[in-house]
Amino acid sequence: MQLYSTSHKSSPVSFKKAVLSGLAGDGGLFMPENLPEMDAGFWKDLHNKNLREIAGDVLSVLLKDEFSTGEIGKIVDDVFTFDAPLVSLDDGLHVLELFHGPTLAFKDFGARTMAAIMACYAGEAGQEISILAATSGDTGAAVARGFAGVQGIRVYVLYPKGKVSKLQEKQFTTLGGNITALEVDGNFDDCQRMVKAAFADRELAGKLNLTTANSINIARLLPQMIYYIHAAAQLGKRHKPIVFSVPSGNFGNLTAGLMAWKTGLPVKRFIAATNQNNVVPNYLAGGSFEAAPSLESISNAMDVGNPSNFARMVELFEGSKGSLQAMIYGAYFSDEETEGAIRDVYQKYRYTFDPHGAVGYAGLKEYRGQESGQTDGIVLATAHPAKFPETVVQITGKEIPVPAQLAELDQKKKHAVPLGNSYEDLRAFLG
């Protein structure tokens, strides 16, 4: 697989180079030069396959020039150790639960795959690789857990002080070993800017063998295509046109859905559902793309003012805004509306969404008010509600049983390095 830069100013690179550098030399994001379609036999037999089988089939096609069959089998074995069940609430209303991994959020899929792939490369290179990741909460958790104990890799997680939930914080500040948490006196955009500056700093990037585990890394996106396809498999052989509603922040998840669609997955429409950080919905509604400072919300993993994967979305439609608008419906919601969605769903179906999934549900509901025709609507539930008890329990009035993944965090002690919010602070720390 050759990958080009969305800025079109540097030449295409190998998959390995793209994974190890994260960002292209010209500042763009890497995109596959071509996304192979899965063959007719794969689609015909889809409803008989489970998640691991689909993962094996898709990764074998995408990464056939990169890894042997044995290596791909090992990646699938390492990563897909938990399921992504489709829960039906109603005729035509389904929830794709992506929160059964070790950090109870969908980012486990991408982070674990990236760790498995990087472990192959670190072994080959015989030198240490450093990973920098900025997080608004869940990325740090998934990446830290995915990479904890992986030989030859050091991870630095930058997170905004006081702006991630206590539980999220515990997930990446208690691991120790090859994982270091950096507590930045600023917001998520500061963290992201600092990480970008470190990559632009050639001397440092070269010295530390720096790469990134944010959703800008292509190794994070590929495995996320798989659960979209698996969702369709779970609908069975006969289903209505499929609409996916994707609660979005940096838009990696939605981009992966679009990529799955490009490989032949039949999808009628994607819904880009956001909180008040509504840069992409505004664009889809006819405005221009205007990055804005991020606003805080109760769906804090989506508090992103300048979504980096937007450049990839544009590429997938060859720059045509019209085609993008035809395929993606945009919607955004206030915290009150998000709370309302949690309440509605609980009252109607006795199902508990976390605030992120609830934004996705609200998006699907709004979309259905606008477009007629029967569909199978699938809401991506990106996090487990037990990660956000402060918000959820006060609305539903029902305690959420704490999954084992969270219960064990209670006794663990936080270790984080306090840092200012300028690149010089980061540079001084990394040396």
Ligand SMILES: *Cc1c(COP(=O)(O)O)cnc(C)c1O
């Ligand atoms: C990261 C995250 C999102 C946003 O995903 P993107 O790929 O950045 O759009 C949504 N929900 C949860 C729970 C997340 O952790």
